[in-house]
Amino acid sequence: MTVIAPNTGESRVATSFHGWLLVATCWLSSTGAVLIAPVLPLMRREFADTPHADLLTVIALVVPGLMIALFSPVVGAIVDRVGRKRLYLTAISLYAVAGILPWWLTNLYAIVASRVFIGLAEAAISTIATALVANYFSGTERQKWLTLQHASASIVAVAMFSIGGVLGSLSAGWRTPFLIYGCAIIFLPLIVKFVWEPRDAEPASPVAARLPFPWREAGPLSAFILFASVMFFVVPVQISFLITARGVSEPAVIGLGGAIANAGIPIGSFMFHRLARWPINRLLVIAFALLATGLFTIAQLPTVYTTVAGAFVAGIGSGMVLPLLGTWLIARLPFEQSGRGTGCYMGAFFLGSFLSPLLVAFLAYRGGGLIAAIGQFGVACAVVAALVLMLALVKKGAVSSVHAARADRAPLA
Incomplete structure (x- = not known):
């Protein structure tokens, strides 16, 4: 550019x-x-x-x-x-x-x-x-x-x-x-x-310069980024506790398991990069389906190997969804408001990093422990994947790719 x-x-x-x-x-x-x-x-x-x-x-x-x-x-x-x-x-x-x-x-x-x-x-x-x-x-x-x-x-x-x-x-x-x-x-x-x-x-658009920030579009998408960020941080923050809950106490094994699990995140980001021309709805379904599958695997299969494997799969999903949503948000805003759009994205992302361990702890306290809490997060991801899939089937919602989200400038009105 x-x-x-x-x-x-x-x-x-x-x-x-x-x-x-x-x-x-x-x-x-x-x-x-x-x-x-x-x-x-x-x-x-x-x-x-x-x-x-x-x-x-x-x-x-x-x-x-x-x-x-x-x-x-x-x-x-x-x-x-x-x-x-x-x-x-x-x-x-x-x-x-x-x-x-x-x-x-x-x-x-x-x-x-x-x-x-x-x-x-x-x-x-x-x-x-x-x-x-x-x-x-x-x-x-x-x-x-x-x-x-x-x-x-x-x-x-x-x-x-x-x-x-x-x-x-x-x-x-x-x-x-x-x-x-x-x-x-x-x-x-x-x-x-x-x-x-x-x-x-x-040339700067006089309309874009005068209009207030489009919270009607950016607000719901920022809230979606917050939800995705909470899910994103489940694996990086909780993986050592999950491996310990499966009876492993050796630091070397915990470190290796955590490294394998977190390796899913850059793989997911690379997958988004390769598939970015697909419709946004389709990518969202894949990402949240992977998150749900990985979290369900952790919750339902009680071995350290399946825990690491499930965390790896969930990491792929979370690695896909956040760059997708960040690119989508910024693509919908003109140059004059790109800084505020980026601020919304970063704010939602890091608020998710703060809230994720608190929500896991709350659900673990209320719902039968850490493993059960992970299963509830999996349910939430499955529900989101199902809702987006229904929108995709009726050709509603984000039916274009992130590249086609605007013709290099999205109108605000």
Whole structure:
């Protein structure tokens, strides 16, 4: 896609280098929590004398995701008004500074506060990077990079989990993984040199500039993304507990099983990339049918092998559905509102990451344990697959592909 650089008036064409740069900065948001997850018990032990230390260490882990969920839509509105690049640089600088602070902090409350700022920075980074992908690329290229964003993030997250554990075992203990946050500064000179403030190659639409954000279209789709995100995080968050529930206690076996299960996510993202020209309804049926099949397998077949296999199948479904819905949402909005659309997507995605373990815990408490809760999630996915299938059979709903969702610009009225 050709995008105008307003400072020069010249057209610039984004390349694979730009795509990987934007995708790589999105890894900062997806790996921030898993990096410190292995050292939480060590943190809890050091701050055992602090009131509510158990709760505060968990909050330190999850509060960035909550901040992303709450503030991504706000960031999206801001970048549509003031631009992307300057806020992009500011957010990455804040991420590096706030992320490394716990290396020196000796107060658990201060550490939690630093994690709040990490979340605000991550909200800006993920929203701006995804918006720039949507601005720099179009059609199959846009869909490819949005897909790679999800697929690569899941792989990097697994690696960061291992790195965090190794660093936590060093002499400095739980503080060492926080040093990794400082490495974010390597992105600053790259962004300064290679990222430009985009402007649509076509003249701005006066109608799009005047009209309010189309919540009638984006709102229900954002709610659907929230539901899909809750389902997406069931396998990554719960897989170690599910394997343990099958009687396995060896960390090596749990780690291997988790790696196999999570491998389904990038495979699902790749499948969406290859099938993106299929009708959206058809892809949604396949994705939620895979999710339902995988979750039912976990709930009904009580061995560790079937649990890992079911989680792998569910991972394929979740890896398909989120890039599909994200591409669909952004495709329905004009350039002038792409930042807000991206903010809606990121907000729904990370709110799902926050709500998913809470909903699993609630259903497990009310409905007979973790395995039973997984079965109830499978029922929900099966119902969605059946409803979308009925719409597809009567040729209602999203009968086109994500590429045909608009003629490169969807009218808002």
